[in-house]
Amino acid sequence: YDASYDVWGPTVQLEDQIVISGLASAGGDSGALLLDENKNIVGLFWGGSDTHAIGSPIGAILSELNIRFELTPVPATSTSTSTTTTLAPIHMRGLEITELGEVTAALKGDELLVLVSDPSRVPINKKIVVGGAYLVSAFPIRGQVMFTMPGTLVVGDDQAPWFICGVPAGLTLTGTALAVKTAPSSSSIRVDIQHSGNCGLNWASIYSIRPSISSGNRCGTGGSLSTTYIEQGSILRLDIDQVGSSVAGADLTVSLRV
Known part of the structure; x- marks a missing residue:
């Protein structure tokens, strides 16, 4: 999958991008946003062993943090044949998802749960192949x-x-x-x-x-x-x-x- 995001906060407008390539299971992989003691995002740990550092800390205000994920399916492979149209949660440390119709997140506690309860509402043209690979194309962190x-x-x-x-x-x-x-x-x-x-x-x-x-x-x-x-x-x-x-x-x- 590929993942990238833009970050901006209420009082400062900063952005950075990170692109990660690899294959992920729709039901299983885990990851974490890496935060410093001031809750600045300094890196991303995803799916096992690689830590991908961001070039400079992003001064995001995390008390009300929203993340929208856009998911794009890829063709099924020999290890990816399920056609179920519900998506299992992806778990990350640091934030907790709140469901707002698509896939969104807000800071609460110390866990991030990514949920899609209704795949038909995700802004893509095809159903997600659960149990198979998919692309995480972008998740901008919304602000004001x-x-x-x-x-x-x-x-x-x-x-x-x-x-x-x-x-x-x-x-x-x-x-x-x-x-x-x-x-x-x-x-x-x-x-x-x-x-x-x-x-x-x-x-x-x-x-x-x-x-x-x-x-x-x-x-x-x-x-x-x-x-x-x-x-x-x-x-x-x-x-x-x-x-x-x-x-x-x-x-x-x-x-x-x-």
């Missing part, structure tokens, strides 16, 4: 894009450091959440996130309706995305369109879910 604006808020463009998408497959945005430590009053806070595909020469909003935090509140959601896909190399920036008129609000965090 976050902007922070400390201090009292003011209206203006480009209010936080830029986010640059370094993920080869790009990012698909699914929603927005907002929070401030100091609530606005008399008026709401309204923000915009602008997207540039040419390193800041041209900008366009990713929203058809921009998200906001109502007067007197510290959290907000909403908004309607008009751009949901951010390709590798694209840049996002944070603009603040409106702040509270009596109390502006302070210490803003904007999270884009991916």
